[in-house]
Amino acid sequence: MRLKDKTALVTGAASGFGREIARRFAREGAKVAIVDLNEEGAKAVAAEIGDAAIAVGCDVADGAQVQAAVDATVEAFGRADIVINNAGWSHKNQPILDVDYETFRKVYAINVDSIFHMTHAALPHWRQIGGGVMINVGSTAGIRPRPGLTWYNSSKGAVNLMTKSLAVDLAPDRVRVCGIAPVMGATALLETFMGMPDTPENRAKFVSTIPLGRLSEPEDIANAALYLSSDEAEFITGVILEVDGGRTV
Numbered sequence: 001m002r003l004k005d006k007t008a009l010v011t012g013a014a015s016g017f018g019r020e021i022a023r024r025f026a027r028e029g030a031k032v033a034i035v036d037l038n039e040e041g042a043k044a045v046a047a048e049i050g051d052a053a054i055a056v057g058c059d060v061a062d063g064a065q066v067q068a069a070v071d072a073t074v075e076a077f078g079r080a081d082i083v084i085n086n087a088g089w090s091h092k093n094q095p096i097l098d099v100d101y102e103t104f105r106k107v108y109a110i111n112v113d114s115i116f117h118m119t120h121a122a123l124p125h126w127r128q129i130g131g132g133v134m135i136n137v138g139s140t141a142g143i144r145p146r147p148g149l150t151w152y153n154s155s156k157g158a159v160n161l162m163t164k165s166l167a168v169d170l171a172p173d174r175v176r177v178c179g180i181a182p183v184m185g186a187t188a189l190l191e192t193f194m195g196m197p198d199t200p201e202n203r204a205k206f207v208s209t210i211p212l213g214r215l216s217e218p219e220d221i222a223n224a225a226l227y228l229s230s231d232e233a234e235f236i237t238g239v240i241l242e243v244d245g246g247r248t249v
Contacts, residue, residue: 001029002230007077009033009069009122011060011114012087014041017137017182020218021084021225026052028226033073033080035060036087060087060114061106063121070121079129082229083122085115086137092192093148104151111155115162123175131174133229136163137221138240140183141193144248149193156181160240167238176237178228183244185216211246 008025012018014036022032026049034049036042039057046055054076058069073080089110091103115136126132141149142156163179170177184193184206194202207214224243227233242248 002226002232003082004029006081006229007031007033007073007079008082008084008229009035009073009080010084010086011035011058011069011118013084014038014045017185017218017221018084018086019045020222021086022053023049024219024222024226025082025229026050028230030082031077033069033076035069060085060117061109063117066114066117067121070118070125074125080122080125080132081129082133082135083118084135084137084225084229085118087114088137088139090149090152090192093146093194095148096150099151107151107155108158111152112158112162115159115166119166123170123173126175127173132176134166134170134175134177135225135228136177136179137225138163138179138181140181140242140244140248143181143240143242146193163240164238171237176228176233178233178237179240180221180224180228181240181242181244181248182216182221183210183242183247185218185221209247210244211249214245216243216245 008030010018010022013022013034026032032053034042034046035056035058037059042055046053056069056072058065091099138159139156141153142160145153167177220243224241
């Protein structure tokens with residue numbers, strides 16, 4: 001039980017990486033808030049986990065809703081030790097000038113503004129309880145950019161640098177901040193990232209760029225999040241852990 005007596009809030013937890021992180025954390029003894037814009041999906045995941053989970057509907061681009069999600073977690077479980085900023089979004093892979101400003105702003109609102117909002121919501125609580133952990137799920141796109149995804153790539157680059165800067169700023173508060181950079185996985189955004197249909201041929205073309213020869217799986221990301229959130233990583237902060245099969249080497 002590596003997270004016994006801990007409470008975690010996981011955004012984007014109704015599906016994909018976030019759902020598996022929430023499941024894994026619960027199996028390791030944590031109480032978990034399943035936070036997602038898809039409230040019905042969040043309720044389904046919470047019901048699967050059982051009494052150790054609650055579902056919270058939340059648009060992470062809205063600061064008031066993020067604050068409400070943190071408050072609901074603390075009200076239900078007494079504290080919020082860990083925050084996993086997993087919710088993310090991308091424009092589709094396409095020529096750079098085909099992405100309009102509204103889409104650009106939505107990418108940044110969900111991927112970057114959300115961390116600003118979560119920091120404002122969680123930090124006062126962490127100062128009260130003597131510390132905490134924030135894990136930001138970025139992407140290898142912020143390290144090794146892919147053509148056709150410039151605006152998304154730049155948002156994940158911002159996540160990576162924000163993670164490092166927050167780690168330095170919040171160390172005196174005993175708050176650790178780390179990042180995870182997954183390579184593309186078989187999630188709902190797969191075709192968006194590839195910019196082409198998810199056919200065996202197109203998938204094989206991308207997989208050929210990953211030395212270990214496969215896409216990431218939700219379990220890979222959950223394992224990384226578990227380690228970084230656990231007391232085993234108590235002297236680790238500011239790292240961007242590349243869970244990428246060697247893609248960014």
